[in-house]
Amino acid sequence: MFWNEKIETLKGQELRDLQLKRLKWTIHQTQNIPFYKRMFKEAGLHPDDIKTLEDIRKIPFTNKSDLRDGYPFGFLAVPMNKVNRIHTTSGTTGKPTVVAYTKGDLETWSELLARNFTMAGLKAGDIFQNAANYALFTGGLGIHMGAEKIGAAVVPSGTGNTKRQIEMIEDFKVTALHCTPSYAMHLTEVAEEMNADLSSLKVGCFGAEAWSENTRKDLENRLSVEAFDSYGMSELFGPGVAFECGEHDGLHIWHDSYLVEIIDPETGEVLEPGNHGELVVTPLVKEAMPLLRYRTRDITMLMEDDCPCGRGPKLARFFGRSDDMLTVRGINVFPSQVEHVLRSIPEVGDQFMVYIDRGESHLDEFTIQVEMNKTFFSGELSDFVKLQQKIVKTLQDTITVRARVELVEPGSLPRFEGKAKRVIDRRVI
Amino acid sequence: MNEEYIIKQLSIFSENKAGKLAAIAKIFLDTGVSIQAFNIAEANNFGVIRVIVDKPEVAFEAFAKQNYALKYTDVLAIKMQDVPGGLFEAAKLIGELNINIEYAYAFRSGEYGALIVRVANPGEAAKALKKAGIELIPAANYHF
Numbered sequence: 158m159f160w161n162e163k164i165e166t167l168k169g170q171e172l173r174d175l176q177l178k179r180l181k182w183t184i185h186q187t188q189n190i191p192f193y194k195r196m197f198k199e200a201g202l203h204p205d206d207i208k209t210l211e212d213i214r215k216i217p218f219t220n221k222s223d224l225r226d227g228y229p230f231g232f233l234a235v236p237m238n239k240v241n242r243i244h245t246t247s248g249t250t251g252k253p254t255v256v257a258y259t260k261g262d263l264e265t266w267s268e269l270l271a272r273n274f275t276m277a278g279l280k281a282g283d284i285f286q287n288a289a290n291y292a293l294f295t296g297g298l299g300i301h302m303g304a305e306k307i308g309a310a311v312v313p314s315g316t317g318n319t320k321r322q323i324e325m326i327e328d329f330k331v332t333a334l335h336c337t338p339s340y341a342m343h344l345t346e347v348a349e350e351m352n353a354d355l356s357s358l359k360v361g362c363f364g365a366e367a368w369s370e371n372t373r374k375d376l377e378n379r380l381s382v383e384a385f386d387s388y389g390m391s392e393l394f395g396p397g398v399a400f401e402c403g404e405h406d407g408l409h410i411w412h413d414s415y416l417v418e419i420i421d422p423e424t425g426e427v428l429e430p431g432n433h434g435e436l437v438v439t440p441l442v443k444e445a446m447p448l449l450r451y452r453t454r455d456i457t458m459l460m461e462d463d464c465p466c467g468r469g470p471k472l473a474r475f476f477g478r479s480d481d482m483l484t485v486r487g488i489n490v491f492p493s494q495v496e497h498v499l500r501s502i503p504e505v506g507d508q509f510m511v512y513i514d515r516g517e518s519h520l521d522e523f524t525i526q527v528e529m530n531k532t533f534f535s536g537e538l539s540d541f542v543k544l545q546q547k548i549v550k551t552l553q554d555t556i557t558v559r560a561r562v563e564l565v566e567p568g569s570l571p572r573f574e575g576k577a578k579r580v581i582d583r584r585v586i
Numbered sequence: 587m588n589e590e591y592i593i594k595q596l597s598i599f600s601e602n603k604a605g606k607l608a609a610i611a612k613i614f615l616d617t618g619v620s621i622q623a624f625n626i627a628e629a630n631n632f633g634v635i636r637v638i639v640d641k642p643e644v645a646f647e648a649f650a651k652q653n654y655a656l657k658y659t660d661v662l663a664i665k666m667q668d669v670p671g672g673l674f675e676a677a678k679l680i681g682e683l684n685i686n687i688e689y690a691y692a693f694r695s696g697e698y699g700a701l702i703v704r705v706a707n708p709g710e711a712a713k714a715l716k717k718a719g720i721e722l723i724p725a726a727n728y729h730f
C-alpha cells in the first residue's frame with residue numbers, strides 16, 4: 158500500500174533532478190542563517206557552486222554541537238512569525254537543542270509519517286495508541302499528526318500508567334501501538350501478568366532506540382504484532398525519517414526529502430553503498446531549520462539491493478549511535494549487540510543492564526546484570542552457575558566481549574518508559 | 587511410595603545484597619509462617635535460600651506474589667544421633683547405599699539433630715534408607 162506511490166517509487170534521473178532542485182532551494186534557504194553564511198564564506202563557496210548532487214561534498218559537515226552553539230534560535234531561516242511550533246531534542250547526549258517548524262514543515266512532516274504508516278498497512282479504521290511522551294519529544298505530537306493524517310483513530314495515551322495503557326488496548330480494541338521498544342517489552346511483561354487479551358493489536362511501530370532482531374521475535378510472539386522499526390531524529394523533523402516496509406529488511410528513507418550520505422566517522426570520507434558508517438543527511442524540504450550535511454552520529458549502511466516493494470534504497474537497521482559505541486579493552490561494541498546476544502538465550506529474562514568500570518588493574522571491566530527468566534529456575538544453585546557460564550561464553554564467542562555476568566532477581570532491574578538507558582559507563586578517564 | 591517422608595523444601599532465588607535476608611524474613615513473618623530449617627547456598631552474587639516451613643503453600647504463594655523465583659524441592663530428613671559422630675554414621679550409611687547427595691545441611695530440632703538431604707530420587711532413597719535401618723523424620727513433623 159502506498160500513500161503517494163509516484164513520489165515513493167521515484168528513481169533514477171527523475172529522482173536526481175528533484176533532489177538537485179530541492180538541494181539548491183535548501184542551500185538558498187540556509188543563507189538566511191549566519192552560521193551557514195559564514196561557513197560558505199570561510200570555505201570560499203558560493204551557493205551557485207553547487208551544480209550537481211556530487212558537489213555537495215564541497216560543503217563542510219554540520220555537527221550537533223553547532224546546533225547547540227546556536228541555542229536557542231541561531232539556526233532559524235525564517236522570522237518568528239513563520240514559526241508554528243517549537244520542540245527541543247531529548248538531550249540524551251548533552252544539553253537540549255531547539256528545533257522549529259513552519260506550518261509547511263508540519264504539513265510535510267505529517268505527509269512523511271503518513272507514507273510510513275500506510276507502508277505498515279495502516280489506514281482509516283485503525284485505532285492507533287501513541288504511548289510516547291507528548292511533551293517536547295517529537296515522537297509524541299509528531300507520530301500523532303501522522304496517524305491522524307491517514308485517518309486513524311488516535312489515542313494519545315502518552316507514557317506511564319502501564320496498566321491503564323493495557324486496559325485501553327483491551328477495551329478500545331486498539332490495532333496499532335507506537336512506543337519505544339523498551340517500553341513495549343515492559344508493557345508486554347505487565348500485560349502477561351494481568352492476563353490481558355491484546356489480540357486486537359496487529360501493528361507495532363517501535364522507534365527512538367536501536368533494537369535487535371531477537372527483540373523483534375519476542376515482541377511479535379508475545380504481543381502478536383507485526384513489528385516495524387522506525388527511525389527519526391528531531392533535527393530532521395523527528396520520527397518518520399526512515400521506516401520499515403513489510404519486507405522487514407532495512408528501513409526506507411524518503412529520498413525525495415532526505416539526501417543520504419554514509420561517511421567514515423573518523424576521516425569524513427564518503428563511503429559506497431554496502432559499507433557501514435555514519436549517516437549524514439541533508440534534508441531537502443525543511444523551511445524553518447534547513448541543515449546541510451548533518452552528522453547524525455548513527456551507524457548504518459545504504460543497502461545495495463532493490464526492495465521488492467518498489468521503493469528506493471534502504472538503510473540497514475541501526476546498531477546505535479556512534480556516541481553509544483563502547484570501546485572496552487580496544488573492542489568496539491554497541492549495546493544493541495549485547496542485547497541481541499542476551500535475547501538469544503531463553504533462560505535470560507527481558508531486562509538487562511551493562512556497566513563499564515575501570516578496574517583496579519586499570520583494565521576496563523564489563524559487568525552485565527541480567528534478570529533470569531523465572532520459568533527456568535529449577536530450584537538448584539547449579540542452574541545459575543550454568544546459566545552464568547553460558548552467558549559469558551556466548552558473549553565471548555559472538556562479540557568477543559569478556560564480561561562478568563551477574564544474575565539478579567526477576568523484576569529488580571529498572572524499567573524504561575521512554576528511551577532506555579541500559580548502559581552506564583562508570584569509567585573515570 | 588514413602589511419601590510421608592518427602593519434605594517440601596522451598597528453594598528461593600535471592601541476590602546477595604544487604605537487607606535481602608531481612609526482606610525475606612519479613613515475608614515469613616507477615617504470613618505467619620514458621621521456619622523449621624534454613625540454609626543459604628551461594629555462588630558469586632547470588633544464592634538459593636533453602637527453607638523448610640510449617641506451611642509451604644502459604645509461603646510459596648506469598649513469595650510468588652512478590653515476583654520471587656522459587657520452586658518446591660523434595661528433600662529427606664535423616665535423624666542423627668545427637669552424639670559426636672552422628673553425622674559420620676549417617677553419611678557412612680548413605681555412602682554404602684550408593685546414594686548420591688546433591689547437597690545436605692544439618693540442623694537441630696528438639697533433642698535430636700537432623701540432616702536434610704537432597705537426592706536424585708527421594709522416594710527410592712527413602713525406601714533404601716529405611717531398609718538399611720536409618721531413621722527418617724516424617725514430613726508431618728515439619729509441615730502442619
Ligand SMILES: [Zn+2]
Binds near residue numbers: 403404467
Ligand atoms: Zn520495501
